[in-house]
Amino acid sequence: MENNETILKVKNIHKSFGDLEVLKGVSFEVKKGETICFIGPSGTGKSTLLRCINLLTQPDQGSVWLGDAEVTNSGKNINHFRQKIGMVFQNFFLFDHLTAIRNVEIALIKVRGMKPKEAREKALEELRQVGMEEWAEHYPAELSGGQAQRVSIARALAMDPDVILFDEPTSALDPELTREVLEVMKKLALAGMTMLVVTHEMGFACSVANRIMFMEHGEIKEQGSPEELMSDTKFERCKNFIGQFDQINGD
Amino acid sequence: MDFAAVITEWFPYLIGGIFATLGLVGSALLLGVLFGLPMAVGQVYGKRPIRFLIGIFVWFFRGLPVLVLLFLFYFGVFPGLGLEAPAFLVGATVLGLRGAAYQSQIFRGAIQSVSEGQMIAARSVGMTKLQSIRNVILPQAVRVALPGWSNEYPNILTDSSICYAIGVMELMTRTSQIVSQTYITMPIYLVCAGIFILLNYAGMKVLHMIEKKIKIPGFGTGAA
Numbered sequence: 001m002e003n004n005e006t007i008l009k010v011k012n013i014h015k016s017f018g019d020l021e022v023l024k025g026v027s028f029e030v031k032k033g034e035t036i037c038f039i040g041p042s043g044t045g046k047s048t049l050l051r052c053i054n055l056l057t058q059p060d061q062g063s064v065w066l067g068d069a070e071v072t073n074s075g076k077n078i079n080h081f082r083q084k085i086g087m088v089f090q091n092f093f094l095f096d097h098l099t100a101i102r103n104v105e106i107a108l109i110k111v112r113g114m115k116p117k118e119a120r121e122k123a124l125e126e127l128r129q130v131g132m133e134e135w136a137e138h139y140p141a142e143l144s145g146g147q148a149q150r151v152s153i154a155r156a157l158a159m160d161p162d163v164i165l166f167d168e169p170t171s172a173l174d175p176e177l178t179r180e181v182l183e184v185m186k187k188l189a190l191a192g193m194t195m196l197v198v199t200h201e202m203g204f205a206c207s208v209a210n211r212i213m214f215m216e217h218g219e220i221k222e223q224g225s226p227e228e229l230m231s232d233t234k235f236e237r238c239k240n241f242i243g244q245f246d247q248i249n250g251d
Numbered sequence: 252m253d254f255a256a257v258i259t260e261w262f263p264y265l266i267g268g269i270f271a272t273l274g275l276v277g278s279a280l281l282l283g284v285l286f287g288l289p290m291a292v293g294q295v296y297g298k299r300p301i302r303f304l305i306g307i308f309v310w311f312f313r314g315l316p317v318l319v320l321l322f323l324f325y326f327g328v329f330p331g332l333g334l335e336a337p338a339f340l341v342g343a344t345v346l347g348l349r350g351a352a353y354q355s356q357i358f359r360g361a362i363q364s365v366s367e368g369q370m371i372a373a374r375s376v377g378m379t380k381l382q383s384i385r386n387v388i389l390p391q392a393v394r395v396a397l398p399g400w401s402n403e404y405p406n407i408l409t410d411s412s413i414c415y416a417i418g419v420m421e422l423m424t425r426t427s428q429i430v431s432q433t434y435i436t437m438p439i440y441l442v443c444a445g446i447f448i449l450l451n452y453a454g455m456k457v458l459h460m461i462e463k464k465i466k467i468p469g470f471g472t473g474a475a
Contacts, residue, residue: 056371083377093372096469097391107376110386141469152372159376 007032007194008163013052013062015045022048023059024218030163030196035189037205038198040215040241046198047090049215050165053196054078054085066162083111086156086164090171092148094140100151101127101136104158112159126154130184146177150184163194170201202242206230214238254438261429268425269446275343275411275421276404276454282347283403287354291392292384294355295362305355312352317413320345325417342414342421350407354400361396362388394470401458405451412447422446 008030015023022045030036038046051057053064055071055078064071071081095103105123108114114122127133130150140148149169156164166185170178182204189195189208199205205212206226214222214229214237222229222238229238290308293301312320324345329336336344365388373383412423426443430436 054375056375079374079377079379082375087372087375089368089372089375091368093368095369095372095387097387097394097467106386107378110382111377139468141467155376 005032006030007067008053008196009063009065010049010053011063011065013049013059013064015048015052015057015059022218023052025062026215026218026220027062028213028220028223030194032162032194033192034210035193035195035197035208036211036213037209038196038213038215039200039202039205039238040221044215045218046215047167050087050167050196050198053165054082054087056087079111083107083159084162086159086161088149088152088156088164088166088169090168092140092145092152092172094143094148094152094155096140099137099139100132100143100154103140103151104155107155108158123154123158126158127151129157129187130154131180144177145173146180149173149177149181153181153184153188157188163196164188166195166197166199168198168200170199212238214241254435257429257433257435257439258442261433264425264429265422265442265446268420268422269450271339271419271421272408272411272423272450274339275346275414275419276408278343279346279350279407279411280403282343283350283354283407286348286351288358288389290351290355291358291362292389294359296380296384309352309355312349317345317349317410318416320349321413321417338414338417338419341417342411342419346407346411346414349410350403353406354403357396357399357403358392361392361399364395365391391470394465394467397458397462397465401455401462404454404458408447408451408454 006029010029011027013023013026014021026045026049028036038049040046048057052059052062053071055064055074059072062072066081066084069081071078071085074081094100095106098106101120101123104126105116105119108119108122109116112119124133124136127136130153132147132150132154135143135147135151140151143151153164153169169185170181173181178201182201185195185197186204186208197205197209206229209226211223212226212229213220216237290305294305297305315323321342325338325341329341369387369391370383373387374380378386411421414421415423415427418424422443426439430439433439
């Protein structure tokens with residue numbers, strides 16, 4: 001599935017909230033089919049970086065490119081790009097008044113203009129992908145966190161995105177639910193979906209990511225493959241950060 | 252004069268008043284939603300001048316007594332616009348615009364109670380702001396608003412009797428006419444009161460039914 005086609009380019013993104021500079025010039029490129037995990041301490045701009053990619057947050061400086069098209073400065077066209085850049089949130093943000101299947105199909109109908117019957121079929125197919133087809137007629141309030149997150153992944157998948165952004169998708173879930181969500185994500189990664197994942201799940205990052213970016217103080221401090229991260233000395237700070245998990249786990 | 256005979260004689264006349272009253276209430280509620288809901292959206296999502304204008308409207312219609320508004324419109328606004336409006340139209344307009352002012356604030360609160368994440372998620376799948384408001388925010392806000400909005404029905408129903416002052420031929424006006432014709436006071440007023448209570452009860456029943464019908468797990472108390 002992997003090839004060398006660059007699908008997403010992020011160039012020199014800066015973002016400040018008031019006096020606080022959250023992103024201090026972040027750049028990277030993503031190849032089609034790659035899974036990139038962003039790790040690092042809380043408050044270092046990882047989530048802000050993801051939101052700058054689909055302009056849910058407007059970056060102060062820098063540009064984002066999807067294929068050959070510029071996402072930043074796209075004006076009204078941004079709604080087109082957002083269809084191509086799926087997003088999965090920490091707190092799911094399912095549409096609370098819609099059943100699982102309506103959550104998945106609504107953008108197909110309202111944004112893409114798909115016929116309701118066609119949209120329903122596609123939505124059901126996406127729910128099947130995440131193992132939620134039996135819950136199609138349930139409302140978000142009736143779902144567990146893990147189930148809700150899987151529906152939200154299906155919602156993102158339904159738009160046939162070029163890339164999906166995961167903003168701490170398992171941070172609100174207990175270990176068991178975390179696992180069911182990570183398994184779905186792993187399946188997607190293996191199927192060739194391009195994914196950017198902000199996560200604190202080191203096991204997932206090491207086993208699924210093609211590249212790991214360690215962020216701190218609004219910059220990408222260290223980056224490389226999971227193997228490099230484990231062996232190379234240039235990953236000192238990153239290893240320290242990960243080591244804190246092991247200490248608590250008693251390793 | 253025998254009370255029972257009076258009632259049988261005049262009851263058809265009162266029925267006409269019931270229709271006029273319900274007409275006033277119905278058009279006022281309808282106007283209230285048609286204006287109140289967009290006004291609420293404007294107040295939450297609109298630009299500053301829009302928010303300012305809506306603020307003025309709300310301030311004006313909530314700030315004046317119904318009776319004052321009725322006279323202002325009956326003797327001032329409608330004639331000033333060169334319109335020779337029947338009293339009913341003036342009454343319905345005043346109650347409707349006043350209702351819109353109150354209802355806009357009920358809807359505004361409901362819109363603001365919808366969590367920010369709903370808008371973010373809607374934008375993230377490519378909906379425009381307007382599509383997000385229509386397909387995601389309002390369907391939720393309306394469900395939150397309904398119990399508070401239901402309260403507008405008895406409010407407007409009881410207020411509608413003030414239209415007596417400009418001579419709308421509604422329940423209260425007709426009741427007073429019967430009283431002045433027959434010189435029977437209390438029994439007639441009691442009949443009028445009974446009809447108001449019944450209208451109130453029936454209307455609330457209907458609203459509760461609607462509330463139940465559009466109930467969704469996760470909204471309101473007793474959520475699944």
